[in-house]
Amino acid sequence: MSIYSELWSPKPLEIPQRSRLFCLEPIAVGSPYTESLSSYVNRLAQAHCLTSQKLVMGEIAPLILKDEDKSELLSKNLSHLLGNSDAKPAINGMREMTGKLVTVLEELTMRQNLRFLTLLSWKGMIHDQGLFRNYRAWCPCCWEEWKQKKKTIYEPLLWSFKDVEVCLIHKQRLVEVCPHCGSSLPVMARISPPGFCSRCYRWLGQGMIGEEEIEKYRVNIQGISELIALVPQLKYAPIPIELTRKLQLISSVFEQAMGQDLNFLGELWEILESLKIASIRNQNQPLHLVKLIIPVCEKAKISISQLFLLNFQELGNTLFENLGLKLTL
Structure with a gap:
């Protein structure tokens, strides 16, 4: 075969598979500001x-x-x-x-x-009743800042949660009503341009106006942020029975702490009762994120990531160290 016939011989082209819609990349996956x-x-x-x-x-x-x-x-x-x-x-x-x-x-x-x-x-781990807002909420300062820096305007999943009331970055309360037309905006509408009102179509970003007191919101918002950012790190879907075992371990450690130091009594007693109900009586029920999981982690001085990523022994030893108990598993 001559070089010419080799070069010109027809061969089927290997065309990569095409997607029906644009393969649009979601924003900030694996961070607290993951796109919704x-x-x-x-x-x-x-x-x-x-x-x-x-x-x-x-x-x-x-x-x-x-x-x-x-x-x-x-x-x-x-x-x-x-x-x-x-x-x-x-x-x-x-x-x-x-x-x-x-x-x-x-x-x-x-x-x-x-x-x-x-x-x-x-799903099956966290109770979703009342977890999300009924309408859109946003930090106008985030949107204005992203616009000025020519970043993509989008809505983080974090803003969807009812218990996320302020932006920790700008110390601003999230806005739930369009300042131009006074409308509450649905999560999905016929036309929902990011950063704009879906009723009057005006821009919703603005500069900072004063600062909110944010400390009373910080624990819940940071806990929810961690939960959102954690998902891509999970090697397998969370298993309810594994979480139940960990909560039972935390309950036992709390009892040990109160037995050794009465100063823990007032701090841990109330959350311990809720923990026992959730981990023993209602094992097959999803758990409340804001009323149980986040407060338990705060009292145990662990993060949401530690609760789900540490194995049983690592979690136990971390709990003993955090609460000053000279014990090991």
Whole structure:
């Protein structure tokens, strides 16, 4: 075979697999400011020059509601897929629809990390009742700062939580109502441009105005932040029975501490009672993040990451050291 015939011989081209939608990278995954799934959907719609409603009902809904006619779905609003609540806060949580949205979006974008934009990894572990806000909330100073620095405008998952009332960075209270039109803004709307009101479409960022007292909010916000950032580090999905065993260990250590030093009595007694109820009587029930898990970690002087990442022996020895007990497992 001559060099010419070798060079010109037709060979099938190896074309990499293409995604149906842009393989848009989510923002800040693995950090406390991980992007929320609702924000990702809104940015994905913007990248395709579509409204959020057109993207969801035209591309996502047909793969979930397979028995319904695609052309009819296009004429329906988001509530047909996400529910009748105007807020649709569950999109960022751990419910069945959240899982379906993540599965379909990962298929359409060919990304494998979109579950990190939700609390799906904590399904069955953490009680989701009342965990999320009913409407959007935002730090106007964060958005203004990102705009000035030409960073991507998005909504962190952290802002979705009802117990996150302030921004620890700017010491500002999160805003829940558009300052221009006075509207409460749904988590998902027909048009939801990041950083703008979904009703009057005006910019929602602004500079700092005074400072809020944030210390009383710090423990809860830092605990929630850790939980969000922790998910990509987990080697496997958290197991409820493993968490129950760790909480029982913490309960035993608290009892040891109170037995050796009565000064711990007033500090640990109330949380110990809640801990016993959760770890012994209600073993199969999801646990309340803000009312139980975060306060227990605070009293035990451990982080959320230590609670879930340390093995049983490492956790025990850390607890003994933190509470000044000369014991080992």
